[in-house]
Amino acid sequence: MAYGETIRNIRIAKGLSQKKVYEDIISKSYAIAFEQGAHDISLRIFIQILDRLMIDIDEFFYIYVGYQPSQHDEFLDRYATAGNRNDLKSLQALYVELLDGTDHTSKINQAEVRSRIRLLKSFECEKVLNKSVILEEDIHTITEHLANIQTWTLREILLFANTLDYFDYEQQEVFFQTLMKSMSKYKNYDRGKNTFSVLLNNIIYELIRGHRFMAADKLLEDLEELNKDITGVFFRIMYNYYKGIIRMKLGQEDEGLKQAQSAIRILCELDFTHQAELLQATLTQILEDI
Incomplete structure (x- = not known):
């Protein structure tokens, strides 16, 4: 099925006329041919049409392939x-x-x-x-x-985030500093925001495991900034865990321990058992070193 045929199906399902969707974008005759799969259009015009239909490009392609990822x-x-x-x-x-x-x-x-x-x-x-x-x-x-890869996009960034410990600290630092310059470009894109949150979460975890607490504390500000709304709940829980450990290392042992344990308890209650076990193991190692 051509893109235009899918657009036609969406338009009809929404009860919208061709005039309402295409007026001032493409002509009536071109719109008819486009919806029949006889014409292609530029990406710029395609996005204008999607805006008229009030549908994001990600959702369009999800529908186009039969509601499959x-x-x-x-x-x-x-x-x-x-x-x-x-x-x-x-x-x-x-x-x-x-x-x-x-x-x-x-x-x-x-x-x-x-x-x-x-x-x-x-x-x-x-x-x-x-x-x-x-x-x-x-x-x-x-x-x-x-x-x-000379310039990473989100797939490479996520792969790096999931395999951080395959690199030594110097390699991590070089890659990470380069990637942080791109974070502002993606902060208003949900998938990008989530990918950078995963990256920050994982590198903070590695920094804490390596007892580089001050470096971890600096990155917590970025993790918090990316996750101020309800969709960032998991990363807010992780933020509290990391902040608790850093408070412990700064002399606020009782308060920090309670904060870290609270985060672990919430993960357990939400059935994130494996993550809770990982965090508990790290917390145990931190406590042994204090």
């Missing part, structure tokens, strides 16, 4: 859901499916999922994240890909 979005959703719930069975099923792919993107996805499986298996036994269990070939696949 893209292959990449489906992968991200399954990967995130299984990983966040420590669901090894689902991760392994996803990995088996990915093995059918032989292109470059499939190889990267295979490396990422296989690495997460090995990390979670290790965590189940040792209750700490042990990077040494990740295969060198998987680290190489991901780091080489990111190093060879």
Whole structure:
């Protein structure tokens, strides 16, 4: 089906006339041909039409493919859901499916999922994240890909956010400082805001694990700024956890401990059990060092 045919279906479903949608944008005859799939239009005009229909471009393409997520979005959703719930069975099923792919993107996805499986298996036994269990070939696949891309867009940023500990601190710093210059460009785009929130959350976690508390504290301001509305609840919980640990290190041990434990308790109540276990393990290590 051509884009114009989908536009026609949406227009009719909304009860809108051609005149109301296309007036002052394209002619009546061109609109008819466009809706029949006989004409293409420029992206600029296409966006104007979507505005008249009051529909975002993301939603349009979701409708266009039959109300199905893209292959990449489906992968991200399954990967995130299984990983966040420590669901090894689902991760392994996803990995088996990915093995059918032989292109470059499939190889990267295979490396990422296989690495997460090995990390979670290790965590189940040792209750700490042990990077040494990740295969060198998987680290190489991901780091080489990111190093060879001159300008990252959201997919590369999210991949970096999910594989931070594959890089040493110096590499992390170089990549991160470059990416932070792009954050302001994406702060008004929901998907971009969420991706940068994931990045900030994960790098703050790594900084705290490395006892770089002042650096973590500075980045908390950015995490808070990106998540002031209700959609950022998860990252607000993480903000409180990190802030509690930093308060502990600054001498406010009792208050900070209560704040960090409260965040862990909320995650447990919301059934984010795996994240709660990770945070509890880190908190335990911090307490041993005080």
